[in-house]
Amino acid sequence: MKTETNNLSRRKFIALAGGGVGFAAIAGLGMNIDWALNNPEIDADTILKNTINTDVLVVGGGMAGLFAAVKAHDAGAKVMLVSKGRLGASGQTPFAKGIFAYDKEKEKLSIDEFVAKVSRSALGTNNQTYTRQLAEHSLARVNELKEWGFFESSLYNKSFSKPIEERNIPMHERVTITHLIKEDDRVVGAAGFSIDEQKVLFYQAKSVILCTGAGGFKPNGFPICDLTHDGTVMAYNIGAKVTGKEWNDGHPARGENPAACYDGWGDMFEQKPSTTSIEVRHDLGVDMNYMAYMSGGVAQMGRPGMGKQENSVSGGPYRPEEFSSEKGQGGPSKDGEKDGKRPPRKDGEDRPPRKEGEDGPPGKEGKGGPPGMGGGVVGGSSAGMSIHKAEGLVPINDTCESTIPGLYAAGDALGSYMAGGIYTQIGSSLSGSAVQGAIAGETAAKYSKNIKAHSISASKLNAIEEDILAPLKKEAGYSPAWVTQTLQSIMIPNFIIYIKKENLMKAALAYVEELRDHHVPHLRASNLHELRLAHETKNMVISAEMKLRASLMRKESRCSHYRLDYPELDNENWQAWINIFKAEDGTMQLEKQPFNTWATVETNSKVEFNS
Amino acid sequence: MKTQSYILRFSVLIITFIGMPLFLYFSGNFQKRTTLMETISIVTILGFSLLLSQFFTSRLNYKLMKKIRMVNVVAIHRFIGYLFISILIFHPFFIIIPKFFDNGVTPSDAFLRLITTFSSTGIILGLIAYASMLILMITAFFRFKLHLHYKTWRNLHGYLTLFFVIAATWHVVDMGRHSNMSFSIYYILMVAIGMFYLIRTNLFKTAKK
Amino acid sequence: MPIKSINGCIGCEECIKSCPTDVIRLNPDSKKAEILYPEDCQICHLCRMYCPVDAIVITPDKSIPVIVSWG
Numbered sequence: 001m002k003t004e005t006n007n008l009s010r011r012k013f014i015a016l017a018g019g020g021v022g023f024a025a026i027a028g029l030g031m032n033i034d035w036a037l038n039n040p041e042i043d044a045d046t047i048l049k050n051t052i053n054t055d056v057l058v059v060g061g062g063m064a065g066l067f068a069a070v071k072a073h074d075a076g077a078k079v080m081l082v083s084k085g086r087l088g089a090s091g092q093t094p095f096a097k098g099i100f101a102y103d104k105e106k107e108k109l110s111i112d113e114f115v116a117k118v119s120r121s122a123l124g125t126n127n128q129t130y131t132r133q134l135a136e137h138s139l140a141r142v143n144e145l146k147e148w149g150f151f152e153s154s155l156y157n158k159s160f161s162k163p164i165e166e167r168n169i170p171m172h173e174r175v176t177i178t179h180l181i182k183e184d185d186r187v188v189g190a191a192g193f194s195i196d197e198q199k200v201l202f203y204q205a206k207s208v209i210l211c212t213g214a215g216g217f218k219p220n221g222f223p224i225c226d227l228t229h230d231g232t233v234m235a236y237n238i239g240a241k242v243t244g245k246e247w248n249d250g251h252p253a254r255g256e257n258p259a260a261c262y263d264g265w266g267d268m269f270e271q272k273p274s275t276t277s278i279e280v281r282h283d284l285g286v287d288m289n290y291m292a293y294m295s296g297g298v299a300q301m302g303r304p305g306m307g308k309q310e311n312s313v314s315g316g317p318y319r320p321e322e323f324s325s326e327k328g329q330g331g332p333s334k335d336g337e338k339d340g341k342r343p344p345r346k347d348g349e350d351r352p353p354r355k356e357g358e359d360g361p362p363g364k365e366g367k368g369g370p371p372g373m374g375g376g377v378v379g380g381s382s383a384g385m386s387i388h389k390a391e392g393l394v395p396i397n398d399t400c401e402s403t404i405p406g407l408y409a410a411g412d413a414l415g416s417y418m419a420g421g422i423y424t425q426i427g428s429s430l431s432g433s434a435v436q437g438a439i440a441g442e443t444a445a446k447y448s449k450n451i452k453a454h455s456i457s458a459s460k461l462n463a464i465e466e467d468i469l470a471p472l473k474k475e476a477g478y479s480p481a482w483v484t485q486t487l488q489s490i491m492i493p494n495f496i497i498y499i500k501k502e503n504l505m506k507a508a509l510a511y512v513e514e515l516r517d518h519h520v521p522h523l524r525a526s527n528l529h530e531l532r533l534a535h536e537t538k539n540m541v542i543s544a545e546m547k548l549r550a551s552l553m554r555k556e557s558r559c560s561h562y563r564l565d566y567p568e569l570d571n572e573n574w575q576a577w578i579n580i581f582k583a584e585d586g587t588m589q590l591e592k593q594p595f596n597t598w599a600t601v602e603t604n605s606k607v608e609f610n611s
Numbered sequence: 612m613k614t615q616s617y618i619l620r621f622s623v624l625i626i627t628f629i630g631m632p633l634f635l636y637f638s639g640n641f642q643k644r645t646t647l648m649e650t651i652s653i654v655t656i657l658g659f660s661l662l663l664s665q666f667f668t669s670r671l672n673y674k675l676m677k678k679i680r681m682v683n684v685v686a687i688h689r690f691i692g693y694l695f696i697s698i699l700i701f702h703p704f705f706i707i708i709p710k711f712f713d714n715g716v717t718p719s720d721a722f723l724r725l726i727t728t729f730s731s732t733g734i735i736l737g738l739i740a741y742a743s744m745l746i747l748m749i750t751a752f753f754r755f756k757l758h759l760h761y762k763t764w765r766n767l768h769g770y771l772t773l774f775f776v777i778a779a780t781w782h783v784v785d786m787g788r789h790s791n792m793s794f795s796i797y798y799i800l801m802v803a804i805g806m807f808y809l810i811r812t813n814l815f816k817t818a819k820k
Numbered sequence: 821m822p823i824k825s826i827n828g829c830i831g832c833e834e835c836i837k838s839c840p841t842d843v844i845r846l847n848p849d850s851k852k853a854e855i856l857y858p859e860d861c862q863i864c865h866l867c868r869m870y871c872p873v874d875a876i877v878i879t880p881d882k883s884i885p886v887i888v889s890w891g
Contacts, residue, residue: 001887058619089866154714159840173837195842220886226840227864243891258888259822260880262865269865289889297890380889394840481859485887494889529842529857638844642825642877706828721872724832731851733832786852787826788875 003035014128015188021540036073036476038524042198044472049465051202054170055448056441057190058212059161059177059231062093063276063430065412067141067437068209068444070163074086075445080203081171082213084532087164088156091213092412095223095269097154098276099434101142106470107278109387113133114278114425121282122420124595125559127526130389130418133439134425134432135189142275143433144159154270176532177230180208180382180407181456182238187406190234191464200465204456206448207406208233209440210393211433212308214385214412217488217540221253223261229384229543231413231510236394236542241403241579241599244391245550246541247422248498248560250286254378269284272358276427280325284387284423285560288499290316317562318569383492384543386576387560388429389418395601403581403601404505406451408444410436410547417577471534480533484540487515491544500563502549510547515541527571545588550578552592555576627801628664632656635793645708650706652789657702658698661691663776663798666805670765671812689751696748704740729757733786740779747771769813776802822861822882828875829853835867843867851877859883 055317056072058065061083069081086091102114109117145151149159177192181202189204201594212231216224232242262269272299294316303486385391393402393409394418400408413434417426418432472476489509491497495504520538525531556570557563576592579599583589628799629712636656643729668688670681690765711719728734750757750771780802785797826835829852829891836853837846843861847854847860861878868876 012855085839089838089870094840096862126869153717153864158720172843202852220862220882220888223840223864225860244830253888257880257882259864259882259886262863262878263880270714270869292890371855378888378890380887383889458862492887498889514817529845529860533860584833642827644874705871708871713869714873715869724834724872725830728830728832734830786828786830804845 023367026586032423033476034556036524038476039526040472041527042472044112044293044469046218047193047200048200049200049202049461051204052074052172053081053204053453054078055206056080056444056470057082057203057208058211058441058464059208060084060091060191060212060213060411060413061088061171061173062091062211062411063433064213064413064437065176065211065213066163066307067434068159068408068410069169070439070441071174071438072445073167073169073208073211073441074562075442076449077318077445079169079354079441079445080174080205081169082166082190082201082203083171083173084176084230085147086157086173087171088158088160091212092224092227093430093433094156095265095475096430097271099138099142099145099273099430100134100277100425100427101139101275102278103139103429114280116138117280118420118424119280119388121315121424122417122422123318123320123569124420125390125417125422125577126420126424127395128596130416130432130436131420133398134314134418134428134435135256137435137438138428141431145434151273154272155157164212170202176535177203177212178234178535179467180234180238180530181460181464182404183454183460185405186451186454187238187404191461191468193468193528193531195532200468202456202461203462204454205406206451206453207444207547209400209437210407210409210413211411211437211440212409212413214391215386215540215543216382217491217544218258218484218536219381219383219385219488219492219547221261221378222251222266222385224382224385227385229391230536230539230541231409234541235402235404235407235409236546238407238581239404239582241394242392242546243394243577243579243593244417244421245546245580246554246561246578247290247386247390248286248562249284249382249385249387249423250289250560252288252379253378253381258378258381260282273430273447276425280323280424281426281518282319282422283426284537285317285319286498286562287317288377289494292379293494293499304597312609315567317557317560322553330610341442349418375526377593379494379498380492380501382490383497384540384547387419387421387573388425389414389416389432390413390421391415394593395585396599396601398524399443400436400442406444408440410440414440415577422466438484452536468535471523471525471531474492474522474524477522478519480523480525480530480537483515483519483523483537484533486519487537487544489510490515491547497547498562500561501565502552505548505552509545509552511592512541512544512548544582549588550580553578555559620674620678623668626648626662628660629657630725631797632794634658635797636789639789639791639793641791646795648687648709651708654698654790654794655702655705658695658702659779661695662699662779663801663805665691665695666801671808690752692748696744699744700740700748703737731786733782733820736782736785740775740782743771743775743778744811747775751784766813769809773809776805822863822878822880823855823858823867824877824879826853826855826875827877828873830873830875833874834870834872838866838868838870842866 010542026163042253055077058069058081066398069079073079085389086315111132118126118131119128174196175192175194177190179191181189182188187208191202191209194199210231213227215227215229218225236242282431388410391416394415395401395414400410400414402409415516419428496508522539523534523537525534554561555566557567558569574594578594579591581589668691706720706722710716710721781796784790784798831851833846836846841860841862842855843857844867845856865878868878
């Protein structure tokens, strides 16, 4: 690398200087421009193209994708499943160990009471229809999973493969989908590339189900570094409405080796999954972030016997009283049990029970942390992620249909508000994905029956191919890793994304816009791994802009959204969700949608609601 | 004098085929696993080095043979032979032992994956070595039931060994968990010397016997 | 380094497929898994758990301090 600078040939120099004004200027100053050079390992011009036809295209191989593919197939559609990673081994699914099943034989609460309880904890932010749907369908999905052997292993690829192989559903793994394709005002397919073979892939489909999960800023300490809101941003780019960007998942990590998410979760990733029953909490908020902010960066998490942790900081995010009791209903605990990613503990289990406020990154007692650990934790391990099921495509009805005909979403890719702007029912994330995946699959199959196959125009295919391969063709540019790191340093600090204030969010937004306008267009990639990173980075930047704009718009504090300058609930103005969409002129627009109403395809920014 | 001499020779054998691999094992910068797996690793490594020592506890080691009675040489050779085979016969199963202690891939799935990864040279060589080891064991066990002429037997056993050792060593050097540079050099050196003895004996000294 | 070494690889590609962040690739010459992009490792241990022969070693540290919300 170093030698190349010295031996930089004249021709290369000229080519480089012509590559971009910015780089030319730097080169003109006689600076070392080695860092910017793209040294492609593959020739973008020799990359092959492939077109695949199907009725229903399922994007994503997690819990939602599995059920979407299986149910669409069972409803008679020709299905194709595409995953950025491996079936059952990418996204958040492999790490989720608790799955909620509402069994009316065993539960004391009726479904109505359950929905009411979730709504109470969620302060009205949940979509009751989706909360109810979760309870109604969860047991059936869990029973199917049981049949496939899901509960017999800590690894899900085998059990997920079973129904897919039995049905001969074709599957493309390690394919990154980058574009949704819309023609005649409906979805007609998607495009992406393989990271193994030098291939651009076009999928012509009558309908597409996004099971692409949520995302973050490749934060450290939470296994979501492969999730970059790809689905949300692709859908946004073709005009879909998306929602839920102001909410936060407030997971912390250990102070020591914060990036080690496996170690942070103790041995949880090694556990077999199990079911959870009704346990409505008020979790994944930003209580700890507030505590750390007010006490100067110190978030001390007590352990039994290490002195009880007192929340000496007053104020902060509001938590409904009945959900802050000492037992059961969820104090500010942020350990593994949150979000259902830990099977419910039983008395006599090998793991000592955790107490409220014991918080912390989940540590494995005994083996996990260094001696005396249980103290320092740092925030932001899931930075960029909203609450499960609260962000993603806006549904227009209870069948996971988006604002674009033929486009569906399920699981964390659908802004169904099943749990609300705070995580409520333990284990509902995983079962919610199963439930919604199944419904989306059936609906998409039904829709596809009445739709004629569409041939995507050649000009569109060419334009998309250009766009996909652009980073490979750059003579020079910014590395995706650097842009991501820069984005992380803008967004992840506690005083930007968690303890929100108008002036700082505006400042961050200015930075993000800079990345969007002057860095993203210059992302470079020298191989397919970096090409994936480049597209992921692009999506993260858009997602950051969405988060900031939505957070600026919601001038109140509610659930996991906390504004230091607007610390109170504002029920008069904010019994509403925020939808984000791309206007005709390409700008990002936001609108309010009253709680428990359905979105319309037209923008309803003018809708008044004071009821 | 005579006693001392063969004690010395045995010490050399022990140092070369037990001391040396142990030294390489402990001096190498290997990632330590559980005590159980480390023990199994050591046993397997010694099993393999003992196999290599077989070249030198047979008729090939002319000098040793002259010092002690042939009956004893055969006894030692047979003992070590059955010992290393009984270790190495379990080698493929040893590898998947950790799968009994976690909730992930089942031991049977892991084993199946292990022995069916035909895209890997090392696995193919391992399978070949394993099969020829079984043949070696069976023919040795039923040596007298085969009613072979001694020379035919010796050639069969020798060349089968040669085939086995090449496949096994290649397999070990190619994919051994502990096959770093020093181990590889050690193995290849031992095999080279052994092969030299074997070929010399079988090709040039036949007339003498 | 997060994912540190692969010893005794049999080239079955389980880890390569199971890595959510595409850290590991098959070396075309040796036909064995190779840690190609360790900087993208999220230390989730899926590769290690999917490995049939217990070949992968992972440590909890990253080579550079990571960005967190406070520290």
